[in-house]
Amino acid sequence: MASIPHSAEKDIESSASSTDMLDTMNFPASKPESQAIEDNSTPPPPAKDEEGTLLAWSQVLMSHLVSFNAWGYLNSFGLFQAYYTTTLLPSVTPSTISWIGSVQILLSFLVGSVSGRALDAGYLRHVLFLGSVLQLVGIMTTSVSSKYWHLLLAQGICKGLGDGLMFCPAVAVVPTYFVKRRRALAMSLAASGTATGGMVFPVMARELMPRIGFAWTVRAMGLVVLVNAVVILALARAKPAGTEKRPWFEWRAFREREYALFCVGMFLNWWALYFAFFYISAFAKTQLNIDTSTSLVLLLLINAVGLPGRIVFGLLSDRFLGPLRTLIPVALCTSILFYSWAAVHSLSGLYAFCALYGFFGSAIQGLFPASCASLTTDLRTIGARTGMCFAVVSIAALTGSPIGGALVQLHGRYLDAQMFGGSSLLAGSAALVAAYWVSVSRRKVDV
Numbered sequence: 194m195a196s197i198p199h200s201a202e203k204d205i206e207s208s209a210s211s212t213d214m215l216d217t218m219n220f221p222a223s224k225p226e227s228q229a230i231e232d233n234s235t236p237p238p239p240a241k242d243e244e245g246t247l248l249a250w251s252q253v254l255m256s257h258l259v260s261f262n263a264w265g266y267l268n269s270f271g272l273f274q275a276y277y278t279t280t281l282l283p284s285v286t287p288s289t290i291s292w293i294g295s296v297q298i299l300l301s302f303l304v305g306s307v308s309g310r311a312l313d314a315g316y317l318r319h320v321l322f323l324g325s326v327l328q329l330v331g332i333m334t335t336s337v338s339s340k341y342w343h344l345l346l347a348q349g350i351c352k353g354l355g356d357g358l359m360f361c362p363a364v365a366v367v368p369t370y371f372v373k374r375r376r377a378l379a380m381s382l383a384a385s386g387t388a389t390g391g392m393v394f395p396v397m398a399r400e401l402m403p404r405i406g407f408a409w410t411v412r413a414m415g416l417v418v419l420v421n422a423v424v425i426l427a428l429a430r431a432k433p434a435g436t437e438k439r440p441w442f443e444w445r446a447f448r449e450r451e452y453a454l455f456c457v458g459m460f461l462n463w464w465a466l467y468f469a470f471f472y473i474s475a476f477a478k479t480q481l482n483i484d485t486s487t488s489l490v491l492l493l494l495i496n497a498v499g500l501p502g503r504i505v506f507g508l509l510s511d512r513f514l515g516p517l518r519t520l521i522p523v524a525l526c527t528s529i530l531f532y533s534w535a536a537v538h539s540l541s542g543l544y545a546f547c548a549l550y551g552f553f554g555s556a557i558q559g560l561f562p563a564s565c566a567s568l569t570t571d572l573r574t575i576g577a578r579t580g581m582c583f584a585v586v587s588i589a590a591l592t593g594s595p596i597g598g599a600l601v602q603l604h605g606r607y608l609d610a611q612m613f614g615g616s617s618l619l620a621g622s623a624a625l626v627a628a629y630w631v632s633v634s635r636r637k638v639d640v
Contacts, residue, residue: 259359260360261421264390265392266332266352286602292594292595293344296345303357304357305361308324312365325355328355328359330347331353332418335411384559388498391499401413444581447581451629454628457621460586462524462618462621463593468593469531473547477540491547500555503555506523520560523553524622530546533546598610
């Protein structure tokens with residue numbers, strides 16, 4: 194296979210950490226001071242402006258590499274899906290195999306919504322080290338796995354836990370260094386690690402699998418992750434830990450109609466979003482009789498176009514529309530593309546679909562946390578509110594691809610899954626429109 198757009202007050206450093214995500218890394222413009230925390234306490238002094246310094250940009254590189262190792266590898270699950278279905282575990286249904294990737298996404302969200310607290314407590318490098326160890330153990334044990342339950346434990350659970358431990362704290366440290374200018378650029382560059390990783394791993398699979406086999410190819414991927422992990426641990430530097438306590442959950446947020454509708458909308462969007470990433474290689478091989486090498490090129494393409502997609506829509510959000518107003522048409526276009534997938538019957542058509550779907554689908558991932566943040570006016574609760582939305586979305590990410598796989602298995606074709614995915618994205622877009630309408634009626638800003 195996921196954020197704080199406000200001024201540089203000390204409260205941001207505490208609340209930013211718990212739930213900034215994947216792909217998840219574009220921020221709306223800063224709000225005026227009148228939108229800051231309203232209480233009777235003396236406001237904290239402004240944070241030191243370190244934008245443009247080597248230390249600040251080193252944290253962007255660190256976050257980029259974390260996204261590379263976590264979501265770049267996860268976004269490449271399509272190559273594993275195709276290999277497991279056709280070669281390693283041909284007797285296991287595609288729907289069952291897709292649970293491996295879905296569990297990995299689930300844990301990346303659920304654990305990430307909690308592990309961000311490590312940044313507040315001053316344990317950034319500790320949690321990054323533990324996450325790196327789990328990632329490497331998961332990858333290396335995947336290379337020697339021969340049964341389904343081996344892969345579920347190694348790639349789904351172990352790698353997913355490592356991703357969840359690393360991703361949120363690493364991303365959350367970036368906005369603490371970019372508090373006034375270039376925040377959108379910094380976060381977009383950090384987010385693009387998902388796309389670069391999604392390009393590197395499929396290329397490795399394409400070039401190495403015919404020569405050295407699956408097991409050694411996965412070990413080579415593990416070597417890349419190891420080298421990145423060394424650089425990550427060398428670069429990671431958190432600012433001093435905050436002392437103010439924050440609530441783990443803000444349950445009353447669900448009483449706000451715009452927040453509840455937004456959670457519903459993102460659940461429906463993520464219910465379908467990853468199906469194409471997981472199944473595009475298998476679709477090419479089984480429906481169009483495309484060879485393995487070309488099917489991996491398609492996976493490479495769908496990930497590669499995510500790089501400009503995240504940056505373009507992130508900057509558009511930051512400078513002109515705001516995150517939610519940008520997210521709505523992006524989700525609608527993704528829905529139309531998902532429906533259009535049913536009309537693809539040639540390799541050239543599939544190339545066009547992958548390019549467009551990757552461009553818009555990646556933007557949904559990037560705009561998600563920024564849009565959630567734009568619906569929050571009290572900075573003291575933004576981390577808990579985003580974390581709860583992550584928890585809601587994690588269930589959709591867990592179940593969406595297996596449901597799509599079950600629909601494929603039902604009739605041996607993809608039409609049912611394509612209609613399910615397109616309808617889910619369309620309904621999600623409608624829920625986001627409703628959330629925006631309610632938000633505007635209550636005079637919310639920057640949405």
